[in-house]
Amino acid sequence: MDGPVTLARATHVSRDVMDDLVALIVAEGIRPGDRLPTELDLARRLGVSRHRLREVLTAWTRVGIVSRNKGAGTVLAAPVTGRTLHLPLTVTVEAESLLRTLAVRRPLEVEAVRLAARDASPAARDRIVARMLDLMAQHEAGADWRAADRAFHAAIHDSTGNPLFGQLITQLQRAFDTIYETPFGMSHLGSDTIPMHRALAEAVVAGQGEEAATLMTRILDDTEAAARAVMEGPQ
CATH class of the missing domain: 1.20.120.530 (GntR ligand-binding domain-like)
Structure with missing residues (x-):
């Protein structure tokens, strides 16, 4: 595989919102099993609309990064860490x-x-x-x-x-x-x-x-x- 590693373009989901959400999860030390802040709080802190945030959370649910249900809110289901320091x-x-x-x-x-x-x-x-x-x-x-x-x-x-x-x-x-x-x-x-x-x-x-x-x-x-x-x- 030749050439530099670059970020993929998002097809349906806003990449910048994903970037910021990942950074927030890492900065706050949220681990698998922990509940994320509410959509309203996340949208406010990330400076985005709830619609754009919800697009990311829905997509992440489909690939198993988070789980969502009405009673428990949004829970991190898979590790999101900063251990791979040479990559975004x-x-x-x-x-x-x-x-x-x-x-x-x-x-x-x-x-x-x-x-x-x-x-x-x-x-x-x-x-x-x-x-x-x-x-x-x-x-x-x-x-x-x-x-x-x-x-x-x-x-x-x-x-x-x-x-x-x-x-x-x-x-x-x-x-x-x-x-x-x-x-x-x-x-x-x-x-x-x-x-x-x-x-x-x-x-x-x-x-x-x-x-x-x-x-x-x-x-x-x-x-x-x-x-x-x-x-x-x-x-």
């Missing part, structure tokens, strides 16, 4: 959100490729190969391959015959994308895993479920390692 605090939060998302996706993705290898119809196998070839072409051309990657994995999810795989994984991805357009400002984070997708498609099409599961695990491991490398910085 929001990048640390972003990385940890991505890692939590990957942890939930992992068993779903691995089981999906295993079932696809077993149950995919001939037409579904053809679609998987077609989507893989499109992904390879986008990647080799140096184009933005992210949409092709999503289409490839969606073809695998669809081929299982169980729509819940695609629905749940899409919900997880959208929850993360609500806050971050690109992880750490790197639109091609995980690019090094793309060549493995050819072998993954070949294993699924050949009905080699365990080989497909092993390759999917390697892809997820490498993506997680890339995220951790950003968090840890130069050694």
Whole structure:
């Protein structure tokens, strides 16, 4: 991964409000399980409208940073710390959100490729190969391959015959994308895993479920390692 680490642009959520909220949480020593100040108080202290603040809190709820309910208010659910001193605090939060998302996706993705290898119809196998070839072409051309990657994995999810795989994984991805357009400002984070997708498609099409599961695990491991490398910085 070349180039400097930069903050990702927010797609639907105001980045400056996130920055200020993270700084407030760190400055006040709020820990997981602690209740945050009320929305009214937070909005006043951050100098923003309650609407903009609520957008951030709603997005954070979707990726597990906070939990919210009418009786208990807003409670911090995951650590927000300043321990990664070489990065802006929001990048640390972003990385940890991505890692939590990957942890939930992992068993779903691995089981999906295993079932696809077993149950995919001939037409579904053809679609998987077609989507893989499109992904390879986008990647080799140096184009933005992210949409092709999503289409490839969606073809695998669809081929299982169980729509819940695609629905749940899409919900997880959208929850993360609500806050971050690109992880750490790197639109091609995980690019090094793309060549493995050819072998993954070949294993699924050949009905080699365990080989497909092993390759999917390697892809997820490498993506997680890339995220951790950003968090840890130069050694």
